[in-house]
Amino acid sequence: MRILLLLISLLSFSFCNQEDWRKQMEAENQKVILQVEKDHKLIRAYASKNSDWVKSSKTKELAVQNFLKEIIQNNSQNDYYVSWDEKMSVIFPNTLGKGTLLDTTPLAEYKKVLETRESFAITEIKNRIQGKQYRITSIDWEKPRIYGDIIGHKPKTIKIQIDNQVIDLEQIKMVFGTKSGYKVGVIGP
Structure with missing residues (x-):
C-alpha cells in the first residue's frame, strides 16, 4: 500500500511539473509574440519615412563589383552593402510579411542571425579570392522578385577568374x- 501511495504521489508531482513547464513555455512564447509585434510596428514606422540607399551603384552588376572591391581592397562593407539603418528603412518594410525569418523573429535575434551569416560570407569570399587579382567573368540572374517598392535580383551564379582559374562565388544571395540604384542586400555562407 505504501508503494502504491508513493507511486501516486510521484506521478501527481511529475504532472504538476509538466503543467508548470507548459505554462512557463506559453509565457515565453507570449513574450516573443509581443516583441515581434512591437518590432513590426517599428518597421512600419520606418516605412513611412520613404527612405532610399545612402550610396548605391547604377547597375546590379556594378553593385556586385563594388561590393567585392570594397570588402577585398578596403576590408570594409560600409558603402556597397546595406547598413542596418538601410535594412530597417528600405528592405524590411518591403519584405515584411513575405515569408522570411523576419516575420516571426524579434529584431534583436534577427540582427544576430544576419550578422553571423554576413561574417561567415565575407570570410568565405576573402578565403576564395585570397587577396589576388580577380575579374568577374559572368553573372547569371534569376527572374527578378518584386518586394513592394524594391526589386530583388538573385544571382544564379557569379563566376570570377583568379589567375587562370574560374570559380563560382555563391555568397552573394x-x-x-x-x-x-542597386546594392548588395543579402549575403550568406
Whole structure:
C-alpha cells in the first residue's frame, strides 16, 4: 500500500511539473509574440519615412563589383552593402510579411542571425579570392522578385577568374534595386 501511495504521489508531482513547464513555455512564447509585434510596428514606422540607399551603384552588376572591391581592397562593407539603418528603412518594410525569418523573429535575434551569416560570407569570399587579382567573368540572374517598392535580383551564379582559374562565388544571395540604384542586400555562407 505504501508503494502504491508513493507511486501516486510521484506521478501527481511529475504532472504538476509538466503543467508548470507548459505554462512557463506559453509565457515565453507570449513574450516573443509581443516583441515581434512591437518590432513590426517599428518597421512600419520606418516605412513611412520613404527612405532610399545612402550610396548605391547604377547597375546590379556594378553593385556586385563594388561590393567585392570594397570588402577585398578596403576590408570594409560600409558603402556597397546595406547598413542596418538601410535594412530597417528600405528592405524590411518591403519584405515584411513575405515569408522570411523576419516575420516571426524579434529584431534583436534577427540582427544576430544576419550578422553571423554576413561574417561567415565575407570570410568565405576573402578565403576564395585570397587577396589576388580577380575579374568577374559572368553573372547569371534569376527572374527578378518584386518586394513592394524594391526589386530583388538573385544571382544564379557569379563566376570570377583568379589567375587562370574560374570559380563560382555563391555568397552573394540578393542585390536589391530601388529608384536610386542597386546594392548588395543579402549575403550568406
